[in-house]
Amino acid sequence: MKITIHRGINQIGGCITEIATANKRILIDLGQNLPDNKGIVEDNLANSPTIETLTNGIDAIFYTHYHGDHIGLFHYVPDAIPQYIGATAKQVTICKHKQLSRLHSRKERSELELSKLEKMRTFVPAQQITDIEGFTITPFFVSHSACDSFMFLIEAEGKRILHTGDFRDHGYLGKGLLPTIEKYIIKEKVDILISEGTMLSRLDERVQHxxxxxxxxxxxxxxxxxxxxxxxxxxxxxxxxxxxxxxxxxxxxxxxxxxxxxxxxxxxxxxxxxxxxxxxxxxxxxxxxxxxxxxxxxxxxxxxxxxxxxxxxxxxxxxxxxxxxxxxxxxxxxxxxxxxxxxxxxxxxxxxxxxxxxxxxxxIHTSGHASAEALANVCNLVNPVAAIIPIHSEHADHFEKLDISEELKSKIVTESTVIQDIEIKINATKYEDEGKELAEEYEKKMTDNFKRRMNFFAIPKKV
Ligand SMILES: [Zn+2]
Ligand SMILES: [Zn+2]
Missing domain, CATH: 3.40.50.10890 (Rossmann fold)
Incomplete structure (x- = not known):
């Protein structure tokens, strides 16, 4: 098995995780980099040729939730690759894009986005998805600032991986977090925990419920x-x-x-x-x-x-x-x-x-992300046997500051390695570099009109 963290080890947003067996490859999230304070997105992957290259041979993409930093590159994905999202999340995303389509400047872009969204497959919480040969993927509800957000339990080649997506325990739906892990996830050992770590750079921040x-x-x-x-x-x-x-x-x-x-x-x-x-x-x-x-x-x-x-x-x-x-x-x-x-x-x-x-x-506000305490609780409960991979964080290295055992701290992975037959590749910059070149080449080739239609920019966070 090979796990590739294409992006997210040293940044919040732009999340892309790949899990590959000998025969099949899936992606968890295909996120765009977050926009800067002027609403401008810098993302070398945000163009069709790069995403076509990155997703070449990918058997399916599973989205944890509808925030742009997890789903934002979906419209570049070729139709042949199935994309999965929660049923309500799909409805909300379509509603949002219909609203965006009212902007005259986005009309054509929105048409393409909506046609891709309509084709998205949906899953049912806690029901196993076995469409990809050799993989069993089970989505479980989490509380987050997006409705219908999920963590995924991915089982393949005898290994079990928990990918948390963005989550927290201080929302109304947060009380189900630890009981869900206890009931459905740790009934057998978990090999790898891939966890968000947004709050690692704000460890002292008290979160309100x-x-x-x-x-x-x-x-x-x-x-x-x-x-x-x-x-x-x-x-x-x-x-x-x-x-x-x-x-x-x-x-x-x-x-x-x-x-x-x-x-x-x-x-x-x-x-x-x-x-x-x-x-x-x-x-x-x-x-x-x-x-x-x-x-x-x-x-x-x-x-x-x-x-x-x-x-x-x-x-x-x-x-x-x-x-x-x-x-x-x-x-x-x-x-x-x-x-x-x-x-x-x-x-x-x-x-x-x-x-x-x-x-x-x-x-009056509280974070949509897991507090230091919640992260530690999840780590301690899941107690992965092989590795903890922190993603969605500007300070992945701070994971070891959490209240977790020394043994667990020793399992934190932030660089490429091989553990128990699982190859972990971190920050495969290949696509970033290639993407940059491709984006520049693409830019030169395309007429202005075509660029307007096809070279999409960021989806504004607010609609
Ligand atoms: Zn996020
Ligand atoms: Zn999010």
């Missing part, structure tokens, strides 16, 4: 009549935090745009029956021309989900002058560094400008 956030949101909602909320439009658990906090306070409308309403509808239809928390009922879709709704909002106050886009800017032009600034607040519920004007590395100009429009800001 979504429940704690909900309490804070309720306090703010009681203090302010007009509550705007800026959070990820596809983060099921965070949206549940706001919606259920909203339901807890006095009766006033919960407002968003059509796209967000569509996403909430998918969440309600797929998760709403399991718990009331994910039942997003009584949602109003905003139109500045809907005088009745605007009057209702002015009278009772509201909770309105907003994003830093031109459309919301225009809506704020209409709304903000009509509201008492003393009674109006924006709850900013995303990574704080995006709006930290002292840190040019991460601060996003459009976010800064947008949040600057509100008379008051409250920051």
């Amino acid at each position: 979504e429940k704690e956030l909900r309490k804070k949101v309720i306090e703010v909602m009681k203090r302010y009549k007009n509550v705007f909320v800026m959070c990820s439009s596809t983060d099921l658990e965070r949206l549940a935090t706001f919606h259920s906090a909203h339901n807890h306070v006095e009766k006033r409308p919960f407002v968003c745009d059509d796209f967000q309403q569509d996403v909430l509808k998918i969440f309600t239809e797929t998760a709403g029956t399991k718990t009331d928390l994910f039942n997003f009922d009584k949602i109003y879709s905003f139109r500045p021309t809907n005088k009745k709704l605007v009057a209702y909002m002015k009278d009772r106050g509201f909770c309105m989900l907003v994003r830093a886009t031109k459309k919301f800017d225009k809506w704020l032009d209409v709304l903000l002058p009509q509201l008492d600034s003393q009674e109006t607040v924006l709850i900013y519920s995303m990574w704080t560094e995006y709006v930290n004007s002292d840190n040019v590395k991460h601060a996003k100009d459009d976010y800064l400008k947008f949040v600057g429009r509100f008379p008051a800001i409250e920051k």
